[in-house]
Amino acid sequence: MNLDFGFYNxxxxxxxxxxxxxxxxxxxxxxxxxxxxxxxxxxxxxxxxRKWLDAPAAFYVNGMRSIPLVMVILGFFLLxxxxxxxxxxxxxxxxxxxxxxxxxxxxxxxxxxxxxxxxGQVFAGQALGMTYAQNMRLVILPQAFRNMLPVLLTQTIxxxxxxxxxxxxxxxxxxxxxxxxxxxxxxxxxxYLLAAVVYFVIxxxxxxxxxxxxxxxAIIR
Amino acid sequence: MNWDWQVYCKDTIEGxxxxxxxxxGGDITYLxxxxxxxxxxxxxxLCALLVALVVGSIIGVLRTLPDSPWLVRLGNAWVELFRNIxxxxxxxxxxxxxxxxxxxxxxxxxxxxxxxxxGLFTSARIAEQVRAGIQALPKGQRYAGMAVGxxxxxxxxxxxxxxxxxxxxxxxxxxxxxxxxNSSVAFAVSIAELTQFYLQASEETSRPxxxxxxxxxxxxxxxxxxxxxxxxxxxxxxxxxxxxxxGTGGGH
Numbered sequence: 377m378n379l380d381f382g383f384y385n386x387x388x389x390x391x392x393x394x395x396x397x398x399x400x401x402x403x404x405x406x407x408x409x410x411x412x413x414x415x416x417x418x419x420x421x422x423x424x425x426r427k428w429l430d431a432p433a434a435f436y437v438n439g440m441r442s443i444p445l446v447m448v449i450l451g452f453f454l455l456x457x458x459x460x461x462x463x464x465x466x467x468x469x470x471x472x473x474x475x476x477x478x479x480x481x482x483x484x485x486x487x488x489x490x491x492x493x494x495x496g497q498v499f500a501g502q503a504l505g506m507t508y509a510q511n512m513r514l515v516i517l518p519q520a521f522r523n524m525l526p527v528l529l530t531q532t533i534x535x536x537x538x539x540x541x542x543x544x545x546x547x548x549x550x551x552x553x554x555x556x557x558x559x560x561x562x563x564x565x566x567x568y569l570l571a572a573v574v575y576f577v578i579x580x581x582x583x584x585x586x587x588x589x590x591x592x593x594a595i596i597r
Numbered sequence: 598m599n600w601d602w603q604v605y606c607k608d609t610i611e612g613x614x615x616x617x618x619x620x621x622g623g624d625i626t627y628l629x630x631x632x633x634x635x636x637x638x639x640x641x642x643l644c645a646l647l648v649a650l651v652v653g654s655i656i657g658v659l660r661t662l663p664d665s666p667w668l669v670r671l672g673n674a675w676v677e678l679f680r681n682i683x684x685x686x687x688x689x690x691x692x693x694x695x696x697x698x699x700x701x702x703x704x705x706x707x708x709x710x711x712x713x714x715x716g717l718f719t720s721a722r723i724a725e726q727v728r729a730g731i732q733a734l735p736k737g738q739r740y741a742g743m744a745v746g747x748x749x750x751x752x753x754x755x756x757x758x759x760x761x762x763x764x765x766x767x768x769x770x771x772x773x774x775x776x777x778x779n780s781s782v783a784f785a786v787s788i789a790e791l792t793q794f795y796l797q798a799s800e801e802t803s804r805p806x807x808x809x810x811x812x813x814x815x816x817x818x819x820x821x822x823x824x825x826x827x828x829x830x831x832x833x834x835x836x837x838x839x840x841x842x843x844g845t846g847g848g849h
Contacts (some may be wrong), residue, residue, distance in 0.1 A: 436706055444779070445781075447795070
């Protein structure tokens, strides 16, 4: 077996791979921000101590966490057109799915982070006469976010890897870009190998960065 | 919307509703097909779990060995390699790339290749948990083993591992549930498991909702069954008076 990477010149990369890379990064960014936003809401619902808020949030989070991501992606691809009333593209569907799915995972991280703040902090806020919202926004969440930062970033790296699963609905992501290039030039073996290398380099450097950050934060505390 | 749950009782070739919902003779219904797909999901997941436990334990132990920096580095490299490549890409690597590089592997069935891919992918996570479990033990445990004259192998066998495995049962539980969920990625190389069944059957029957709900229920049942089994194991092997600290879960 001789591998030939010769066909991977800049033209091929800019025609096939870059577009997919942009979508993967875009999907990761949108899903992280959306997931953190809705995840925080879910976490606050679960910690509110009110059953009518807690129960639906718990059902949603546990439900999402017990279904494989591929099935969630396929399910949304199937369901959303019913709800919206017209067919939507694979890319739009992927974005909605990942925000909804990651919200469940981020909410668990948030919940752990918020619970890691000592009760005294809550009482201190209350003693200053803060409302629940003020207390959360000014006292609890800033500290919780800082505690959670390494875990949040690690989850984002996992999320970046998981974006490759949009393969199931045919959205054009980084993996699809390599695959298409490989198919067009009759070199699938080299393409998959190169895709693995690119994913590895990105994820390894990011997780190295997270490790360093973790150490830095750990020293300050 | 109107439901049509009879779709499960339909013959997969003629599309006729079969009496009793199961096929007879050579024919199968969609229900038969779904149960067989569930069987594939369970086989892929359990075989991969076995591979992951064996390889993950070895790598995890290597990473904690005293005085062997190269083995530790090898273990660390293994974990980084398998953790930083998406599972789907790893499955493609084992399916397309490795057989192209190693001719002897061309005769391997897709099932075996997927089990290897999923098993090694999960082995990195289990190795991480085994390492964390071993390092969570007080140093004195290792010294105690040395003090009674155990070799390194004996120290691990009789002192460290029995405690470490008990500590990591909670993260192992979530990893075992993950492996069932991750086995769904095997659809990409046409293993006849549940996700693949969903894709094909929903196309053939034009009743995707009913098929989807059935498949999701089976995934949830599998995950809950694993959860209960692990809870049972945890209770059975608990050391009285020792509270397991538990490691980190996460991932999906």
